[in-house]
Amino acid sequence: MNASAPVPAPLATSTVPAPLATSTATAPLRVGLVGYGLAGSVFHAPLVTATDGLVLDTLVTSDPGRQAQARAEFPDVRIAASADELWERKDGDALDLVVIASPNRTHVPLATAALTAGLPVVVDKPLAATAAEARELAALAERTGTFLSVFQNRRWDNDFLTLRRLLAGGELGEIQRFESRFERWRPQLKGGWRESGAPEEIGGLLYDLGSHVVDQALVLFGPAVRVYAETDLRRPGAEADDDTFLAVTHANGVRSHLYVSATTAQLGPRFRVLGSRAGYVKYGLDPQEVALREGLRPGRDAPWGEEPEHLWGRLGSGESPLTGGGTPVRTVPGDYPAYYAAVAAALRGGGPAPVTAYEAAHCLDVLEAARVSSRDGVVVEIPAPPAAP
Template structure:
């Protein structure tokens, strides 16, 4: 497939966890809103070798919800309380930052300066420079700094990565990826804020996922064109955005993120010289987590019914049953935190590095400029920081 070698970010091999080899690693989770309660806390709790020790939130309703699902969890009113434990027997082994986007860089900086490894929800920062600054600090301190790009473990992405690795499509020419929703009325909140300091809007929200997936599969982008619109009455940030990337190897990625799509398109449409692959429907893991389902040993997770499997073929329309069904591999969000635990113990690499996140932010910044100025933006051709071995994806 078209993935490329790692940049060799030294934070891939951080200082190992100093405690007993079998002692569970204590996690301090900063934020218990949507990201903290639906994604991070359940996945941390489901990971062998990790324990959710402390949740940072002042909100009493969120504390009650966390206590109900995670009995015995402790609480802190501010991240500073976690830093104060550094160097003591009560020190957390990992800080997970699931707070609003604008807080990611200052909280991650403080954690690293306190000597604590960090996982940051995407986007790690509002700029590529901010992400690279954090990477440099983590490298200087010899600490793990990882970015929660969970959709590398989506069922459809894992399936497509396998097809590309097997050469089933031949040389890929065009990659279409859609992350579309039908939400005709804004929900409000910082994610839909027009304040640049909030780092809201779909470009940096869902766009962080589709760009990361495209770069992981096909390597660095050298040219970026984008259209970003505010469609819904009362909306303040982009809610209907399109990106066109030209990769260094010639693949073209067309990426759509939208909250205004009344009829949803295929999640993936990938066209190669030998065959194409078309897949409809979103990975079920987010919906299951929102519904209160949790991964557990021996319990099926991330599976989808056969009628949602994608199809591979040539000269045929999947809409009329053309092509051959391809079983969708199970989604595996738990694999991210399992890899983080292994990295902290020196048993494996950082699953998603800050430099990989910075490469995606280079594209997002170029897209923002392209949409604003109506021009295509050329990026310098650099060696991509993404690992070529996607066997664990």
Template sequence: MDDIRVGLVGYGPAGRFFHAPLIHDTPGLRLAAVVTRDPGRAEEAGSRYDVPALPRAEDLFGRCDLVVVASPNRTHVPIAEAALSAGLPVVVDKPLSATSVEARRLVALAEERGLMLTVFQNRRWDGDFLTLRHLLAKGALGEVARFESRFERWRPEPKGGWRESGGAEDVGGLLYDLGSHLVDQALRLFGPARTVYAEIDSRRPGVASDDDTFLALAHAGGVRSHLWMSAVTGRLGPRLRVLGSAGAYVKEGLDVQEDLLRAGVAPGTPGFGEEAEDRWGLLGTDEAAGRVRTEPGAYLDFYRGVERSLREGAPPPVDPADAVETTRVLEAALLSAEQGTVTHLR
């Protein structure tokens, strides 16, 4: 069968380091064109993938079978709407949208047109997340009481750009960037949230968007999730700390796949996503704990799922309805921080 032709909108960090190499290494998909106005990025994409660079997303619509939106967050909704209206299935990088109203509108449009719409929540295929899901499935932690999850870094000097200097219209800041991942993971593991409490701050001079944020979710099933995202953490906390009646699982350090992709390692390389033993997490208590092998990270599984969805009609790798629920939690967090109260979700 012919390859599915993929048009990639945006060749910044998301497009260059994540989407393009993953698309390129997925059997049945072929990167057909990239949208970027940056001459250097256009040259790099052409050299690496032998694809043309186009100036506008609309220029893709007649030459591709799938549109991937990896452009700045404020453009996600209008580009996805235009592609769906043109009869094309769509992958949107997270966050899908700034508001749940916009997210529902996109989901409804995709359903009306009978088209696949999915969201690039690649952190569902992090090795630590896959390992935790396995531990929970076999009851290794007993009854979980608290889930702690962090994406922290030490970056006292801002890098600039729309993610840090833009206003609300740019959908920048860590809440919508890293928070989209943390909330999505918490909801997938422990079900819907009933309440949200948030502390959202901008700590560094000249940064307009949030760079130091904390969320507390109370899930309907009784688990409490504590989620941190920060650019001003001089000493990093554990990536995951999960506390249960039978013990705890503690995992330090980030999944290895992002660093490999940024270094130019092809995601189809044998052993890609495998983690060294000295990085494995600990399961147990202070009195008795042992290393637990980290499941291999598997970002390629996202685009393999996209290919199956388009060819076989399988469910998309990420249900867009999940993105609606994630966005509702992010909206509730903004309201909580603004009012200094706990926000209740219905």
């Protein structure tokens, strides 16, 4: 497969659930959000409330401080201390969508409870600890005819959308190597479950930022067949990986070199993509996360997802972009709101999920293989992902 061809079809798709039966065709879909930490407060709550056709109805957190924060930010939203309250709501009081943005260890049990109750579900990445668990959730959604999607917002990063456009246009030629870096300089540990070494917490950067860079590589270049990885604990007292490298070989022959790190004192390019005709180099992270953290909101604070011209990537050959080589390429604006717009459209019309559980499962195939590779110092072969039923 020529990597300059259009983006591959999804790795597998599930049966499309039937559209929701709402009281009126125009009634907003009521959303329950489980978790109000980083993911819930910075990403999900603002994006849900910015989406036409969705309304944040209930927020679940047992933390008094976060309950107070939620009441201040969303005075009309109901607060619940336990997710069990969501499953118990019946008939006209039932929710139309549950978003799970709680710690990683809770994703599978909460998603299982929601699907069993017949509630459509969005789960923050990673969907599960293992690909097998992810496929079990996908199968449960199939059996119950219930919508299930995974929040992979980095598919709507500005640089990723720009690269997809360049690949579709064939401007790079046949892709030989894709380099992707999600690096930070955080030399001091922050604590919390994300940095825990306890296996049940599913902490560490491999499953955190690694979920993003691996997912992006799979969307761009298709299934992975081989993985080599190096995971390290660099910071004093670190329990989980904080500096990790993956080399992924795709079925079409493209090689992806993926870096995630909290210990990078000098940041590398976000993307460096090398093709037979030209290369594309892009520095700097998409600005949407920073904007959301600062309280800016899509639809209210425009222009959304734009970045200044001096941050645009450069396309060319034989010259360094740092010395002005290549041609500036306008960065496509980032569009995180597109994810929940697609969710709302799928729930209304019975269409496909914007990110499927089967896609998330193959991402987990790669992450699991990376763990084995790093532990044993070997290259790990990955079987072709099974097709959806």
